Amino acid sequence: MQWLHLFIAGLFEISWAIGLKYSHGFSLIIPSVITVICMIASFYFLALALKSLPLGTAYAIWTGIGTIGTVVLGIILFKEPVSLMRFLCIGLIVCGITGLKLITN
Numbered sequence: 001m002q003w004l005h006l007f008i009a010g011l012f013e014i015s016w017a018i019g020l021k022y023s024h025g026f027s028l029i030i031p032s033v034i035t036v037i038c039m040i041a042s043f044y045f046l047a048l049a050l051k052s053l054p055l056g057t058a059y060a061i062w063t064g065i066g067t068i069g070t071v072v073l074g075i076i077l078f079k080e081p082v083s084l085m086r087f088l089c090i091g092l093i094v095c096g097i098t099g100l101k102l103i104t105n
Helices: 002-023 029-049 055-078 084-103
Strands: none
Touching: 002 029, 002 055, 029 055, 055 084
16 A cells, blocks of 8 residues: 555656646646645655655655656656657666665565
């Protein structure tokens, strides 16, 4: 269950990162409120995961999920640059997350 909590926390992290872009520096009320709700939810689910997962592993996986998701959605939603090097770096993050998952009970 702790891994599910961590995954959900990562999804909410992606949501609030994307929400920051849509909120235009917290100048638009609805996207700003949604962003703050996603931030709170992300931290809540991370806290649940941390009840039984090692801090370093959980934090690295949480930020990795957020990083991968925001890069991919940045490409899709905001037409950010696509390059082989970006995808290579995403692959390295996936390898790191996978490695941390495999060595943690």
